[in-house]
Amino acid sequence: MSVLTAFLAVVAIGLGSSITGSAGAAGSPSVTLTVAYWSGFNPAGTNIMPAWISASAKELQKTYPNVKVVGDEITTSSESEYYSKLDLTERSARTAPDVVFEDSFLIGSDASAGFLRPLPQLQSWSGWKSYYPAMKSSVTYNGKIYGAMNSTDVQLVYYSHKLFKQAGLPATWQPRSWADVLSAARAVARHDSGGVPLGGYTGQAVGEASSFRGFEVFLNGTKDRLYDYTTHKWEVSGPGFDATWKLLAQMQPVEEPESMWSNPLADATVDLQLIPHQQVGIVFDGSWVPTAFVPGGLAPWPGFSSAYGEAAIPTQAGAAPGSTNQSGGWALSVPSMASHPSLSQAFIEAASSAPILASFDPASGNLPPRVDVLTQPAWQASVKVNPVSRFASAQLPYTTFRPNLPDYVLVSNVIQQLTGEISTRSITPSQAATTYASQVTQIVGSGNVERLKQ
């Protein structure tokens, strides 16, 4: 009798829960979407990411009124630690967020791991056709789309009017070759012993920034590339590689001291300490730098535009088109293990719409990945406050992107390590060239590399 009673009780409980469940579904219960993002995008004292997520949620709720969206800020000191944490959450359905905010260079790698869900329907989304070509390819891996870009950037050379004047250099400057950059930096060094003639990124402490802005943007100014899309092989050596390693060694005597570049906050030292005090002559950095100085930014400084000028990054010897660039940027994607993929995609479309990005991109110091954002009132208002973004966005139609391949992450680590070793003079440019060729060959396999001849 007691067994029967227990059995009936279990059945009753089971029925009860299933009835509750089906009733909830019929009544369109509230669904909560979690959007994981990196703390580095939401510096202390700002509200960039929560504001964007909340504005996007409101847009989404016009169609799906019962969907709630919450942000999950993942706090790490470095970007690579964020990717590690994010990838670990994507391994299980219990921990996978509904939407992930990640640097697009990781998309190929995460897609090949099976962490991300292909989103072919994005092609039929009305916003898709407005993306710049490089922004579409950056979220595409093996012919499939894995997300939508929400922000991008270009790389620029900033130069101090004050230190240039002291060194007898022109008030308006556009270097035509690497030699122009070196000679200007050396002139600044001769006239200003207290400051830093040339600021850039190098070494492993700043992670991807060192390979991106400390190496690749220069390599793109030669005839060599990291990856040859026609032969589908990694280029591991060639005259362009040799010249780039040599350039880094030539920059070393005029770049910032090791104590400034060898920690994860190196960019803050240059951008938020040296630049406002006009203590750095030339800076190779992203288009986001002036965002810190606009009203409401991290360190408002109305004088930035009159203190520093901006120029495009020259090619090695002035070869056409005269300047070179490479863009990064972040995208929103849907983990394979996400519980509500169609709602996740609807959120991505809302968060990547032109009016929303017109507010988010200037706030986060980025450039829009879609051409139609440039005509939005919010973007045009931001250009008045931050004129550099007009110059920067003009570079977007011609920009390039990093190889969106799983091995890129490992190749980038090799570059980071070698740039640091050149900056500490632990290795010579020719040793760097040899090490790069052997380590990358080891990573991608000897059948997947090519060596360019002189």
Add this chain to the structure above:
Amino acid sequence: MSTVAEPAAGASGPTPGRGGNVTVETRARRRLTGLTMVAPMLIVVLVFMGWPAVWTFVLSFTNMTVTGPTATHYQFVGLANYRELFTYGSGLLDSVGKSLYYLIVSGYIGQAALGFLLAYFLSRSAYGVRAAVGAVVIVAWLIPEIVTSYMWYVLLSDGGVMQQGYHVFGLNYQTWLISNPMLAVSLANAWRGAAFSFLLFSAALDGIPNDLIDASEVDGASSWRRLTRLTIPLVSSAIVVDLVIITLGTLNDFSLIYAMTGGGPGNASNVLSVFMYRQAFSNYQLAYGTAIAVVLLLMGAVLAALYIRLLRRQGSLADMR
């Protein structure tokens, strides 16, 4: 000793004649009761400590990564990770050297030796001095490790307290975190960790009977002789415990070094634990990182076994057995 102990044990046990089977049963029951009582803890240890250790060992024979195709579809690659690790130029040798430096300078000298000397001299000092110095040392230990790291970072970094101090005396300060990062992190760890050894040795020294000290003084033994022939042998069990705990704690220490230098500049403070972390979570080579973890584990185990063996051979561990 044994001739006295055996009859005493027999007297307290069951009486012979009706007792043979009962004794066996009682022992079996006692064993079962003991095992039952230990079981919950044993299960917790096996599930939460044993399993991760075994899984780490298993992963070290795979090619698992954090991202990329082998993140989910990983294969067993035999000894490939270990072969790569033990190849010249992998960075292992450099990291082992730095870990040993850290162990010797911050563990043996900065914590064990300093902790012992502090305890030894304070045990002979006035109560007030003992209380004041003891309190300062223990407060350093009570501060969370990450706070200690930040304090020492602020003290030694560019524009930090140390640099200001040097400037007052017109001296030029070479940022220690850059010029000698291993010494910088070793000092911070010793500052924090000496308290543990100090407490352990204070308790052991307090346990030495005063009449032994008095007798040696009457016999005319010098202070040095009393220290080396009497005090140290009498606290040898505490020394072994201290060395085992300090060795494992120092070799596995990660957060203090990572927070102060990140293993840098370059690889200048890339001790094994940081090397492991960087490979696993910055370079995304999860399986390779676990192989380094196994090496780290073996290093600690070998050193711990060595201390116990050396001291047992000297017969100074009689009181531990």
